[in-house]
Amino acid sequence: MKAPSSTLFAVATVLLCQTAQAHISVSSGPAFAAKSQELTFKVGHGCNGADTYRVEIRIPDGVGGVRPLDSTFGKAVVSKDGTGKITSVTWTKAAADVLPSDTQLYKFTLNAALPDTPFTTLFFPTIQTCRAADGTESTTEWVDTTTDHNHRRPEGTTASPAPYVFVLPARTPGWNKYTVEQHVHDLSVFADAQIVWAGSAAYSPNPSTLQLIEKEPNTQVLSAIHPGTEIWVKY
Structure with a gap:
């Protein structure tokens, strides 16, 4: 996991997730x-x-x-x-x-x-x-x-x-480490997370945090997770 800047967490918030796709x-x-x-x-x-x-x-x-x-x-x-x-x-x-x-x-x-x-x-x-x-x-x-x-x-x-x-996956407050064995192409499943890191790429459901990720040097915006990827998620 790339060491995240403190600025990113200063504005990170927890959002709730709710899905309604069908009648x-x-x-x-x-x-x-x-x-x-x-x-x-x-x-x-x-x-x-x-x-x-x-x-x-x-x-x-x-x-x-x-x-x-x-x-x-x-x-x-x-x-x-x-x-x-x-x-x-x-x-x-x-x-x-x-x-x-x-x-x-x-x-x-x-x-x-x-x-x-x-x-x-x-x-x-x-x-x-x-x-x-x-x-x-x-x-x-x-x-x-x-x-x-x-x-x-x-x-x-x-x-x-x-x-x-x-x-x-089960989680605890704070940082959680996972190895993802499935394709995850819809990162809205992390809608109640503060931030997700995979190597030097990061994602946040919070628009302000996402803007900071986009500006962070040597950091890419995480858009998908592939099998075998190790990720860190902060809740």
Whole structure:
């Protein structure tokens, strides 16, 4: 790690990270490797004007210890495989509580132990069922996991994108040293860091700090991290 100048840290601040890429997204903030934590899924819209009636969230491989929370929407019902592992959680609204139109935002929460796979993306394919005022049901499958290095969907993709979390490594306040084994081309995953160093290159989510990095002699702006790179991150 190149010795950073004290000027850079004089203006460095911590920012919070929140990602919302789809109509169904994970809104509970950063997710950490090898940690049990709550994940909240936000359903912002129904289907073509119809109210959301049922939501099924599928649990990806590597995620264990799933404990869902009941909500005002309905009780959580789990499905398991032959080994007893929870493979999905479903919330269904009582038919009498279905609204005549799409007017509400819903949130669903479960606790889960995330795998020890930092700098990877976990997708949670989700099936959303809606019911119109006349009882007609329609379904949207948020199951597409096709993205590029920046979590952008390729042009021409028509399937609905699955909600996901980007798994960050465990951290402590101050400096943290990591060896990154994955491509990281979207440095917004460090949105709650003060600064990131990789050799003589640095990145900060804080615009003022980033300007100082650009002016720092013999320092480049870090724009991507490749497998096998050793980095230092200050939180």
